[in-house]
């Protein structure tokens with residue numbers, strides 16, 4: 649934590665943490681959106697997987713396409729979650745600016 653706030657109620661500064669509502673939402677939304685985008689954009693992953701899997705015809709092609717699609721969705725989920733996490737944290741820190749004091753349990757805006 650680079651910018652520590654002190655609690656306006658009990659004046660403790662070590663126990664004050666940023667309330668990460670937008671970060672949690674951003675991570676979830678970003679992950680789902682990323683997975684959808686990744687899955688939709690996995691035509692290449694599916695084609696490559698299918699081509700590789702085609703060494704074993706029919707079964708291998710199907711397994712390869714599924715694996716390629718899943719890999720794309722997973723990669724998209726991770727990328728989207730990372731972006732959403734960062735955007736959400738920025739919203740929490742710069743726009744919402746809500747902090748919670750763990751010493752007295754009160755929340756306050758800066």
Ligand SMILES: [Zn+2]
Pocket residue numbers: 655656657658659660749750751752753754
């Ligand atoms: Zn406090």
